[in-house]
Amino acid sequence: MTFVTETLAWLTDGDSWVGPNGIPARLLEHVEVSILVLLIAVAIALPAGLFIGHTRRATSLAVGLANVGRAIPTFAMMGILLPFTQAYDPALGFTLYPTVLAMIILALPPILVNTYAGVTEVDRDIVEAARGMGFRGGQILRDIEIPLALPVIVGGIRSAAVQVIATTTLGAILAGGGLGRFIIDGIAQNDDGMLYGGVVLVAGLAMLSELLLSRIQRVAQPSGRGRLPRRPFLQLAELPPREAGI
């Protein structure tokens, strides 16, 4: 049980909390990169999902892309991207870009699929009723489809967020920042205190974000009599493939 005392010693050591390699700095890096990736992924996948769900166009293309995207291991993707990003920028092309790009690819499918599926599953009677009342396409999307699909859409973003926060850890393998630094450096320097401290911090951050996002998802649930039915069991089937995110 020496590692428990070593971990506590590392976590409570004042030196662990200061400087560019301190816990606050690494935590900030981790959160920054994760949020950047999520914003880019949402900016791409949300409009695309809304378009596909609303118009029912290009659905098979989306299915295909999402399936392929889900099947590609993130660490392998980082490896393939590395030579290209490094040719573009020798410094950041090593430490940051491969991780960020690979994570965007990781984050797109859950957001795209949930947005598309959420909009598609909105009760057609409601949409028809709105159309009968004179709603136009844009109004239907804004006032009917998006609000009713919101919990599912947020669910997709939540899946993506949890995976991205976990995967940001891998950036440390490529000399990137973030909390994964402590794990990689802990292994390299044979410093169990730092290693376990890193593990505790990374796992803590991942669980905290999961908790926060599940709260947001609950808030996104439409209130009143229009409450959506419970999600049918079948949708439990496809969990996000967990690789790097791991």
Next chain:
Amino acid sequence: MIDWGWVADHLDHVAFRTLQHLYLAAIALAIGFAVSFAFGVIAARWRPVNVVSTAIAGLVFTIPSLALFAALVPVTGLSILTAEVPLVLYTLVILLRNVVAGLQAAPPDVREAADGMGFRAAGRLWRVELPLAVPLIIAGLRVATVSTIGLVTITATLGDALGGLGFFIYEGMNRFFLTEILVGAVPTILLSLVADRAFVWLQGRATPWAPPRGLQPESNA
């Protein structure tokens, strides 16, 4: 750009690492499936077991793989256990959920009809509930397999003895050697895609009555 000579010189090693990749993944999936199945049968019946196991699985699922692998190093050293314990845990998260959902998929009418036909609990499970659970179980195996193939690459960070094809990705990154990175990354992606397609095919063969599955949203139940 690619050093084909290096590839030709290392074909033996590539074959060894590919095999290692496959057996690391296969062991995790076999153990994960056996445990999930046994536990899933229990959890499908007793709600408290299901609630507790779902909560624990959800917790494990949020722990980043690199952290979980690394956490075991001081405990189990650089043995195969260090790789397999997290790999199995991650498969459990996916498989247990799908086994339980699958076993609960039989509509109440079907269950009552089975009871009316004189099935006992074990017979009903084996002859009625299990066949109806097959689509969800295969869907779970598909996701678990793809995810495990990806996760095996991360074990390369634990040391040269592990990692499967991830060994080349990791070493190639450290040596800035593009050819080696690609020798690891390309076959890993191919393995993953082939496994994914194989389960889609299997799904179609095992359950010809079910419509092909399209996009399914990810649940966070």
